Amino acid sequence: MEKHYLFTPGPTPIPPSVLAEMAKPIIHHRTRDYSALFSQVRLDLKYLFQTDQEVLIFAASGTGAMEGTISNLFSPGDKVLVTRGGKFGERWEELANAYGLQARILDVKWGYAPKPQDVSAILKEDPEIRGVLVQATETSTGVSSDLKALGEIVRPLAGTALIVDAVSALGTFDIPMDRYGLDVVVSASQKALMLPPGLAFTALSPKAWKFTESSTLPKYYFDFRKELKNAQKNTSSYTPAVSLVVGLAASLRQIRQEGLEAMFARHARLAEATRRAMAAIGLEPFAKELPSAGVTSVCMPAGLDSEELIKILSDRFGITVAEGQGSLKGKIFRVAHMGFVDSYDILALISVLEMVLVQMGHKVKPGAGVAAAEALLLE
Amino acid sequence: MEKHYLFTPGPTPIPPSVLAEMAKPIIHHRTRDYSALFSQVRLDLKYLFQTDQEVLIFAASGTGAMEGTISNLFSPGDKVLVTRGGKFGERWEELANAYGLQARILDVKWGYAPKPQDVSAILKEDPEIRGVLVQATETSTGVSSDLKALGEIVRPLAGTALIVDAVSALGTFDIPMDRYGLDVVVSASQKALMLPPGLAFTALSPKAWKFTESSTLPKYYFDFRKELKNAQKNTSSYTPAVSLVVGLAASLRQIRQEGLEAMFARHARLAEATRRAMAAIGLEPFAKELPSAGVTSVCMPAGLDSEELIKILSDRFGITVAEGQGSLKGKIFRVAHMGFVDSYDILALISVLEMVLVQMGHKVKPGAGVAAAEALLLE
Numbered sequence: 001m002e003k004h005y006l007f008t009p010g011p012t013p014i015p016p017s018v019l020a021e022m023a024k025p026i027i028h029h030r031t032r033d034y035s036a037l038f039s040q041v042r043l044d045l046k047y048l049f050q051t052d053q054e055v056l057i058f059a060a061s062g063t064g065a066m067e068g069t070i071s072n073l074f075s076p077g078d079k080v081l082v083t084r085g086g087k088f089g090e091r092w093e094e095l096a097n098a099y100g101l102q103a104r105i106l107d108v109k110w111g112y113a114p115k116p117q118d119v120s121a122i123l124k125e126d127p128e129i130r131g132v133l134v135q136a137t138e139t140s141t142g143v144s145s146d147l148k149a150l151g152e153i154v155r156p157l158a159g160t161a162l163i164v165d166a167v168s169a170l171g172t173f174d175i176p177m178d179r180y181g182l183d184v185v186v187s188a189s190q191k192a193l194m195l196p197p198g199l200a201f202t203a204l205s206p207k208a209w210k211f212t213e214s215s216t217l218p219k220y221y222f223d224f225r226k227e228l229k230n231a232q233k234n235t236s237s238y239t240p241a242v243s244l245v246v247g248l249a250a251s252l253r254q255i256r257q258e259g260l261e262a263m264f265a266r267h268a269r270l271a272e273a274t275r276r277a278m279a280a281i282g283l284e285p286f287a288k289e290l291p292s293a294g295v296t297s298v299c300m301p302a303g304l305d306s307e308e309l310i311k312i313l314s315d316r317f318g319i320t321v322a323e324g325q326g327s328l329k330g331k332i333f334r335v336a337h338m339g340f341v342d343s344y345d346i347l348a349l350i351s352v353l354e355m356v357l358v359q360m361g362h363k364v365k366p367g368a369g370v371a372a373a374e375a376l377l378l379e
Numbered sequence: 380m381e382k383h384y385l386f387t388p389g390p391t392p393i394p395p396s397v398l399a400e401m402a403k404p405i406i407h408h409r410t411r412d413y414s415a416l417f418s419q420v421r422l423d424l425k426y427l428f429q430t431d432q433e434v435l436i437f438a439a440s441g442t443g444a445m446e447g448t449i450s451n452l453f454s455p456g457d458k459v460l461v462t463r464g465g466k467f468g469e470r471w472e473e474l475a476n477a478y479g480l481q482a483r484i485l486d487v488k489w490g491y492a493p494k495p496q497d498v499s500a501i502l503k504e505d506p507e508i509r510g511v512l513v514q515a516t517e518t519s520t521g522v523s524s525d526l527k528a529l530g531e532i533v534r535p536l537a538g539t540a541l542i543v544d545a546v547s548a549l550g551t552f553d554i555p556m557d558r559y560g561l562d563v564v565v566s567a568s569q570k571a572l573m574l575p576p577g578l579a580f581t582a583l584s585p586k587a588w589k590f591t592e593s594s595t596l597p598k599y600y601f602d603f604r605k606e607l608k609n610a611q612k613n614t615s616s617y618t619p620a621v622s623l624v625v626g627l628a629a630s631l632r633q634i635r636q637e638g639l640e641a642m643f644a645r646h647a648r649l650a651e652a653t654r655r656a657m658a659a660i661g662l663e664p665f666a667k668e669l670p671s672a673g674v675t676s677v678c679m680p681a682g683l684d685s686e687e688l689i690k691i692l693s694d695r696f697g698i699t700v701a702e703g704q705g706s707l708k709g710k711i712f713r714v715a716h717m718g719f720v721d722s723y724d725i726l727a728l729i730s731v732l733e734m735v736l737v738q739m740g741h742k743v744k745p746g747a748g749v750a751a752a753e754a755l756l757l758e
Contacts, residue, residue: 241577
């Protein structure tokens with residue numbers, strides 16, 4: 001008998017009801033059925049993004065929408081500030097370089113959050129900076145950013161846009177786009193949205209739309225202005241990923257039913273339960289500040305290899321957790337608790353982790369981690 | 380009771396077995412299960428594309444891979460020749476313009492195929508042309524191109540690449556990429572591959588890979604060289620559209636089982652049966668030359684509106700066929716017979732068409748179209 005359990009920060013588990021929707025015979029995208037579904041999806045995405053602006057949908061991974069943000073807002077030579085505290089900060093930098101922008105880097109030690117006062121100081125020193133590129137959650141480290149503080153810094157600057165990669169963050173904690181003054185929010189389907197990968201989302205503030213008017217970089221598939229016009233006519237520029245949008249309608253319905261507040265509270269509880277359990281097991285958190293509500297990164301005890309842990313979890317227990325990326329390979333593992341995950345899942349995972357760590361020679365009192373999680377979950 | 384029948388040139392019907400595969404719990408893309416599946420997919424795609432080259436997969440619509448072809452092969456100011464005989468010829472032109480290429484247009488009357496001798500004459504007159512951009516099948520008109528003849532013209536020219544949009548053509552008729560000397564072949568999932576939209580494919584000849592070395596246009600998500608390196612390591616640059624790739628594995632297995640030759644023969648028979656039926660019903664084909672094996676475009680009788688026909692088919696019979704695009708709106712309709720379609724489907728559709736046309740006032744002898752199709756299918 002084989003049962004599989006997915007604890008990776010994308011893809012994440014998909015509710016059977018959503019899988020069933022996507023398994024229905026496919027419909028054409030220029031039909032009344034699809035139009036009705038799409039107009040509801042557009043409304044529900046505004047609810048999820050907490051914005052009055054249109055949320056654009058692309059058939060792509062999140063990186064596609066990150067690229068579109070660069071090519072639609074900027075022109076060659078434009079200066080941007082990248083907060084680089086992990087693999088996805090590096091992705092902003094690579095994208096800026098690929099399009100001939102001047103990327104100024106604010107290096108953030110992996111495991112720490114970018115300091116808003118550092119961003120503020122750089123923007124004061126260099127008022128030519130037209131974009132601040134951050135991660136809402138840096139998936140590679142499990143660290144979030146203080147979006148509220150960053151919004152307060154960038155909002156008064158008419159010539160600077162605050163651009164947020166919220167691929168692994170949206171839906172896991174409160175990111176009120178309009179209220180915080182975020183100018184671009186990018187996300188994707190395979191995280192808290194409980195869908196397969198293949199849809200990317202982006203929403204732009206009025207300030208960001210203004211930026212698109214002067215951008216001279218080439219764009220076509222990710223042409224935001226063209227997509228906006230089509231979305232407002234309730235259609236899309238190119239053939240949409242129909243089955244994924246059908247799944248999206250179902251997952252957004254579920255999110256509406258739970259409600260954003262309850263959804264954020266659930267993620268916060270699962271994250272806190274996971275962190276307390278890891279502490280009780282004697283494992284150090286890798287995220288030293290603003291730990292993510294969606295993914296917890298954990299340091300391996302000295303002398304033990306996370307690759308081995310991950311292999312045992314997979315081979316013997318059917319559990320997939322994520323490894324460390326880049327220089328963190330072997331040193332950390334990452335447990336996602338985003339989307340279609342509940343306390344049952346987290347408790348079982350913690351218990352299995354205890355067993356495997358005992359086997360690997362780490363000193364754990366069996367049940368200690370689970371007890372710590374239970375205590376929090378009973379609160 | 381509601382039953383639905385899809386006869387559009389993308390999306391096309393999806394086999395229930397493929398839907399069932401995609402409805403299984405999602406797997407992570409950095410696991411042995413996914414790796415094993417992906418390496419088989421890579422082999423099967425080479426079989427389908429009839430090439431020894433790697434076939435790249437992107438989470439995108441076909442247009443994304445068309446854009447990638449422009450941004451990976453060319454540099455600003457490069458001259459290309461676009462054969463423009465429908466909406467997708469126009470898309471090549473728009474893409475070339477978006478990236479600052481000089482697009483020379485060979486205008487082809489809609490409903491006709493580009494003449495290879497015209498292409499040859501232009502290339503002789505202007506040896507600076509670096510790319511010839513064609514459609515294997517122009518989906519908006521249902522006309523194919525003579526790829527064999529075009530390959531013979533372009534193959535000897537070291538500085539010119541033959542670039543083929545085979546989005547709606549691949550799998551419907553024989554397109555032996557390597558044998559014909561095609562330099563880029565682009566396709567997508569939602570046509571003969573019997574999958575939802577959301578995957579784009581592209582394969583490059585050694586000549587085309589050479590072109591990518593000197594290209595200076597910006598690219599990131601559709602960076603072919605990066606994707607090739609990752610594909611050869613059996614992975615992908617960004618999160619793949621896992622559920623669609625799982626479906627792809629199943630549909631390619633089915634294509635292997637049928638065999639390319641039998642698959643092409645089936646498409647040819649269904650197309651010919653459809654054309655003969657339309658003639659027997661007294662409807663003119665819109666494609667005057669090289670009619671597509673995947674989609675048949677049909678002129679409405681004088682005085683009748685195809686929009687009305689399409690509405691009745693949908694409202695009363697649950698049948699979706701495609702309308703005419705651009706200036707052809709109301710004047711033609713298009714019936715796709717690609718992918719998971721057989722004679723049962725086509726015969727029923729012809730019969731319903733007879734009924735609806737009679738109701739709309741067109742003189743049809745009931746059964747005449749079906750009889751013509753039967754005669755061909757019995758051959």
